Amino acid sequence: MEDVAERAKVSRALVSLVMNNSPQVSDEKRESVLRAAEELGYRPNLAARQLAKRRTQTIGVLVDDLRNPFFGEVVDGIEAEAADHGFTALILNGHRDARREVDAVETFLQLRVEGMALVGARLTDDDMARVGTATPCVMVASGTVHPGTDTVGTDDRRGAELAVEHLAALGHTRIVHIDGGDNVSAAERRAGYESGMRAAGIGELIDVRPAGDDEADALAVIDALLAQKDPPTAIFAFNDLLAAGALNRLADAGMAVPGDVSLVGFDNTFISALRHLSLTTINQPKLAMGRLAVGTLLERLSDGSGEPIRHTLKPELVVRGTTGPPSNGSCRPGAASGPLGT
Amino acid sequence: MEDVAERAKVSRALVSLVMNNSPQVSDEKRESVLRAAEELGYRPNLAARQLAKRRTQTIGVLVDDLRNPFFGEVVDGIEAEAADHGFTALILNGHRDARREVDAVETFLQLRVEGMALVGARLTDDDMARVGTATPCVMVASGTVHPGTDTVGTDDRRGAELAVEHLAALGHTRIVHIDGGDNVSAAERRAGYESGMRAAGIGELIDVRPAGDDEADALAVIDALLAQKDPPTAIFAFNDLLAAGALNRLADAGMAVPGDVSLVGFDNTFISALRHLSLTTINQPKLAMGRLAVGTLLERLSDGSGEPIRHTLKPELVVRGTTGPPSNGSCRPGAASGPLGT
DNA sequence: GCCTGAAATTGGAGCGCTCTATTTTGAATT
DNA sequence: AATTCAAAATAGAGCGCTCCAATTTCAGGC
Numbered sequence: 001m002e003d004v005a006e007r008a009k010v011s012r013a014l015v016s017l018v019m020n021n022s023p024q025v026s027d028e029k030r031e032s033v034l035r036a037a038e039e040l041g042y043r044p045n046l047a048a049r050q051l052a053k054r055r056t057q058t059i060g061v062l063v064d065d066l067r068n069p070f071f072g073e074v075v076d077g078i079e080a081e082a083a084d085h086g087f088t089a090l091i092l093n094g095h096r097d098a099r100r101e102v103d104a105v106e107t108f109l110q111l112r113v114e115g116m117a118l119v120g121a122r123l124t125d126d127d128m129a130r131v132g133t134a135t136p137c138v139m140v141a142s143g144t145v146h147p148g149t150d151t152v153g154t155d156d157r158r159g160a161e162l163a164v165e166h167l168a169a170l171g172h173t174r175i176v177h178i179d180g181g182d183n184v185s186a187a188e189r190r191a192g193y194e195s196g197m198r199a200a201g202i203g204e205l206i207d208v209r210p211a212g213d214d215e216a217d218a219l220a221v222i223d224a225l226l227a228q229k230d231p232p233t234a235i236f237a238f239n240d241l242l243a244a245g246a247l248n249r250l251a252d253a254g255m256a257v258p259g260d261v262s263l264v265g266f267d268n269t270f271i272s273a274l275r276h277l278s279l280t281t282i283n284q285p286k287l288a289m290g291r292l293a294v295g296t297l298l299e300r301l302s303d304g305s306g307e308p309i310r311h312t313l314k315p316e317l318v319v320r321g322t323t324g325p326p327s328n329g330s331c332r333p334g335a336a337s338g339p340l341g342t
Numbered sequence: 343m344e345d346v347a348e349r350a351k352v353s354r355a356l357v358s359l360v361m362n363n364s365p366q367v368s369d370e371k372r373e374s375v376l377r378a379a380e381e382l383g384y385r386p387n388l389a390a391r392q393l394a395k396r397r398t399q400t401i402g403v404l405v406d407d408l409r410n411p412f413f414g415e416v417v418d419g420i421e422a423e424a425a426d427h428g429f430t431a432l433i434l435n436g437h438r439d440a441r442r443e444v445d446a447v448e449t450f451l452q453l454r455v456e457g458m459a460l461v462g463a464r465l466t467d468d469d470m471a472r473v474g475t476a477t478p479c480v481m482v483a484s485g486t487v488h489p490g491t492d493t494v495g496t497d498d499r500r501g502a503e504l505a506v507e508h509l510a511a512l513g514h515t516r517i518v519h520i521d522g523g524d525n526v527s528a529a530e531r532r533a534g535y536e537s538g539m540r541a542a543g544i545g546e547l548i549d550v551r552p553a554g555d556d557e558a559d560a561l562a563v564i565d566a567l568l569a570q571k572d573p574p575t576a577i578f579a580f581n582d583l584l585a586a587g588a589l590n591r592l593a594d595a596g597m598a599v600p601g602d603v604s605l606v607g608f609d610n611t612f613i614s615a616l617r618h619l620s621l622t623t624i625n626q627p628k629l630a631m632g633r634l635a636v637g638t639l640l641e642r643l644s645d646g647s648g649e650p651i652r653h654t655l656k657p658e659l660v661v662r663g664t665t666g667p668p669s670n671g672s673c674r675p676g677a678a679s680g681p682l683g684t
Numbered sequence: 685g686c687c688t689g690a691a692a693t694t695g696g697a698g699c700g701c702t703c704t705a706t707t708t709t710g711a712a713t714t
Numbered sequence: 715a716a717t718t719c720a721a722a723a724t725a726g727a728g729c730g731c732t733c734c735a736a737t738t739t740c741a742g743g744c
Contacts, residue, residue, distance in 0.1 A: 001730060011694045016732060026692065041476070046452040047389040047398070048730035051699045056389070066433075067414035067612070075408055079435055088449060091408075091433035093421055107430060110388040134383070215617065248618035270409070274557065276590035276619060343700060353724045358702060368722065390700035393729045 001042065008036035019044050050112070059297060060108035061091045062101060064120030070269050070286065074119050074140060077290020085298060087114070098122050109134055115297035117290075118142060136300035138309075140293045141284070145184050150300060150309040152293045156185050159282040159315030160192025161199070163236045163264040166280070166317050168200035170325045172234035172262060176207045178221050178246065180238025189266065193236060207232070211242060218245030226253050233261060233326035240265035240272040243279050247322065258324035268318050278321035285313050343384065350378035361386050392454070401639060402450030403433045404443060406462030412611045412628065416461050416482060419632020427640060429456070440464050451476055457639035459632075460484060478642035480651075482635045483626070487526050492642060492651040494635045498527050501624040501657030502534025503541070505578045505606040508622070508659050510542035512667045514576040514604060518549045520563050520588065522580025531580060531608065549574070553584060560587030568595050575603060575668035582607035582614040585621050589664065600666035610660050620663035627655050 005012045010029055017025050018033040025033075036042075050056045061078055063071050075091065082089040090113065092104035101123050108116050115136040121144075128137075128146045138150040145151060160177075167175050177193040180186035190208060197206045209224070211217035218237065222245075225231050237243035243265030247257060255261050265272050265281035272279035292311050299309065347354045352371055359367050360375040367375075378384075392398045403420055405413050417433065424431040432455065434446035443465050450458050457478040463486075470479075470488045480492040487493060502519075509517050519535040522528035532550060539548045551566070553559035560579065564587075567573050579585035585607030589599060597603050607614050607623035614621035634653050641651065 012730090013694055013696095013732080014692090017693090020732085024692065029692085043448075043451055043476075045393070045454060045730050046449075047392045047454065048699090049732075050389045051387070051393055051701085052730075052732040054699065054732090065414075066408065066417055067411045069409045069411055072407075072409035072414070075435065076437070079437075089435075091435070093417065093431075093433070095418070095421075106385075107388075109385055112387060112389065134385075244616050244618055248616075248620075251618065271613060271616065274586050274590075274613065274619075276586055276593065277616075278590075354700090355702080355724055355726095356722085359723085362702085366722065371723080387700050390729090391702075393731085394700075394702040396702090396729065 001044070003040055004033065004036045004042045007040065008033045056112050056114055057086055058088050058090055058111065058113045059294065060105075060111070060113035060116040061089050062094055062104050062108070062116065062118045062121055063091060064094045064101075064122065065096050066093050068120075068269075069271070070141075070267055070284075071119050073286035074290045074293075077287035077292075078117055078119075078140075078294055079290070080287070081291035081294035085294070087294070094121060096122070098124065098127070102127050115294075115301060117293045117297065119293075136297050138293050138296045138300075140289055142184075148308055150296050150311075152289050152296060152311040153185075153313070154284040154289070154315050155312045156188035156315070157192035157195070159266060159284075160189040160236065161196040162315060162317045163266070163282055164193055164196030164200060166319070166323065167234040167236065167262060167264065168196070168202065170234075170262065170323060172326050173200075173202045173205055174207075174230065174232040175202070175205065175234040175236060176209060176225060176232040178218055178235060178237040178242055179208050179210045180242065181210075181212050186238055189238060211238070215241045215245035218242045219249050222246050222249035222253070226250075226255070231261075234263070234323070235261060236264045238266060240267045240269045240279060240281055243281070243322075244271060244277055247277060247279070257322050260327055262323040262326070264323060272318075272320070280320045280323040281318050283316040283318050285316075288313055343386070345382055346375065346378045346384045349382065350375045398454050398456060399428060400430050400432055400453065400455045401636065402447075402453070402455035402458040403431050404436055404446050404450070404458065404460045404463055405433060406436045406443075406464065407438050408435050410462075410611075411613070412483075412609055412626075413461050415628035416632045416635075419629035419634075420459055420461075420482075420636055421632070422629070423633035423636035427636070429636070436463060438464070440466065440469070444469050457636075457643060459635045459639065461635075478639050480635050480638045480642075482631055484526075490650055492638050492653075494631050494638060494653040495527075495655070496626040496631070496657050497654045498530035498657070499534035499537070501608060501626075502531040502578065503538040504657060504659045505608070505624055506535055506538030506542060508661070508665065509576040509578065509604060509606065510538070510544065512576075512604065512665060514668050515542075515544045515547055516549075516572065516574040517544070517547065517576040517578060518551060518567060518574040520560055520577060520579040520584055521550050521552045522584065523552075523554050528580055535578060553580070557583045557587035560584045561591050564588050564591035564595070568592075568597070573603070576605070576665070577603060578606045580608060582609045582611045582621055582623055585623070585664075586613060586619055589619060589621070599664050602669055604665040604668070606665060614660075614662070622662045622665040623660050625658040625660050627658075630655055 001012055001015055005015045015033055018030050059082055061075055063075060079089045094101040101121055117138050117140055119140045121142055125146055128149055140152045179190055194206050197203050209221045211221050235246055237246055243263055247263055250257055250261055257263055265279045268281045268283035272281040296309050343354055343357055347357045357375055360372050401424055403417055405417060421431045436443040443463055459480050459482055461482045463484055467488055470491055482494045521532055536548055539545050551563045553563050577588055579588055585605055589605055592599055592603055599605055607621045610623045610625035614623040638651050
């Protein structure tokens with residue numbers, strides 16, 4: 001910077017003004033500074049600028065797992081909104097590990113990010129307590145809900161109801177739910193399934209089967225369901241991955257989907273759109289969630305403390321190829337039409 | 343920091359020593375500093391530290407598309423290796439857009455990262471020229487190869503040969519390649535397909551069908567193949583996504599996989615492992631690529647300039663459920679056994 | 685020609701840290 | 715008690731920038 005100033009025959013302060021394109025600079029000087037900067041390959045040092053400005057214009061994004069495309073889309077939304085407001089989004093990876101998430105948050109704090117978005121994070125309340133005070137912080141699509149922290153998520157309960165309503169409208173009654181474990185989202189979806197069943201007048205048929213959040217967890221559940229005398233005609237899975245696992249096992253067993261069994265997932269990740277799976281599912285507005293997360297952060301930044309903000313977005317039913325009317329009780333194993341079979 | 347020093351009744355310099363856990367500090371003072379820091383909630387300011395140290399201990403990771411799980415795994419490797427060497431990996435998202443990638447690189451340079459890993463980047467030579475001089479930089483799994491830049495990638499040609507060898511060994515001769523467009527990887531895989539065919543003594547049957555790099559691009563190709571009098575008994579697709587598209591269309595047409603047609607993908611992304619697809623594919627060692635990328639960067643950092651380093655990793659055949667011996671010419675549409683059919 | 689005030693420019697302090705050189709401490713040696 | 719020397723602690727400059735207050739420049743009006 002010193003060199004640029006010298007070369008352009010101006011003061012360092014003027015160079016600073018130009019680099020921040022202040023309107024207070026005459027065109028003549030501005031140009032000569034820019035030229036000098038260009039010739040010298042000068043690039044402002046962000047660390048120094050942040051230090052002097054006492055602002056970083058940066059938000060930290062902690063992602064639970066970079067390999068999960070669901071999170072990728074949420075982050076896309078965060079970045080877009082951050083950029084619109086002149087912020088840079090720095091991404092750190094939690095690797096599905098609370099300890100590493102704590103490290104990442106610590107790094108963000110040392111970097112003096114002005115806010116943090118924790119996407120799918122699995123931090124405990126203790127961790128949050130240490131964090132929350134220092135810097136605005138919003139949890140996005142998180143499996144846990146912390147008392148004092150802002151959150152952005154989808155209305156999981158309503159989403160589940162949509163799934164059940166869709167199946168009930170098709171004529172299904174024996175609808176089973178494959179449960180996603182002990183996180184908050186799973187609990188909400190389970191509750192939605194149950195209220196949906198009751199609303200459809202088939203509350204006595206409620207049947208929840210516990211599983212994890214991974215594809216493989218669905219297999220045993222399907223086996224058990226097929227072994228019973230009155231197998232369900234429809235299955236609502238906690239998420240797309242689970243549904244994919246179920247779909248496979250059903251095909252193995254010679255069950256046609258949706259001919260013999262209908263199947264609904266959750267999330268609308270791109271795998272559900274893979275034409276070979278073509279899963280009917282519940283969409284989460286991932287991009288909107290990302291944008292809203294940043295919006296929430298900015299709000300916090302300007303108005304300071306207050307009640308925790310809770311944004312709950314509307315889920316949507318996406319009908320694809322795995323749902324249809326129930327067969328008339330006649331199970332025809334072997335007559336497999338693929339999930340997309342016309 | 344000032345406050346911490348005062349509270350612990352030591353100088354600022356001593357606090358600095360403690361925070362960098364220098365061995366030159368007496369246990370007594372160290373403890374009292376740490377206690378003071380704890381009580382005050384002190385956290386070193388990374389920007390200030392970087393400025394003073396004239397080092398950032400940071401590498402920038404530019405990812406072409408966060409929604410692609412392939413890149414996610416590569417980044418996992420990068421982060422792991424970076425952490426092992428005391429570096430923090432900052433991730434920025436290119437959004438499949440060269441212009442935004444340039445911005446990201448600019449940001450990295452202003453942040454004074456000590457090196458950059460460009461994962462799947464699509465920057466032009468011009469862009470690279472502006473960058474390469476300033477900071478060490480390695481291209482990972484990139485669609486383009488730049489003359490003066492280090493690279494880490496998979497031996498795409500060999501990978502394609504593996505695919506063809508596998509199919510030929512099963513007895514296939516009419517093996518078609520669905521091409522992935524005009525990037526370097528696609529060209530290499532095409533070349534490998536061709537040399538593999540020649541090596542198997544079936545060079546005259548080489549048949550390359552152009553497509554894009556997306557699932558949907560495969561559909562028309564499959565339709566065309568099935569319409570011809572002598573349809574192929576095996577297909578080798580540029581990547582898993584294309585293969586997924588092909589798989590679906592084949593199922594639509596009532597073709598059994600692998601009964602009537604065998605199918606091989608490339609990348610071994612997690613979608614190929616989805617049990618419902620169960621794609622035979624070629625693995626790229628994603629984690630190793632990530633680690634090696636950082637290794638290359640560190641090497642550059644210590645030894646300065648020299649010949650560009652080119653790391654080419656070994657691909658591996660992953661046999662799953664979409665390949666088998668060719669049928670004896672008898673096409674039996676309708677007798678669909680799923681891709682996993684026992 | 686002098687005064688006024690807005691616009692353009694500049695000097696210099698300070699952001700929070702590290703690092704070198706220097707001073708202080710305190711135990712061991714004579 | 716004086717001397718030595720390593721270990722422990724500190725003072726102070728400086729990293730590259732911004733920003734405030736102060737200064738200079740330059741019209742226009744009298």
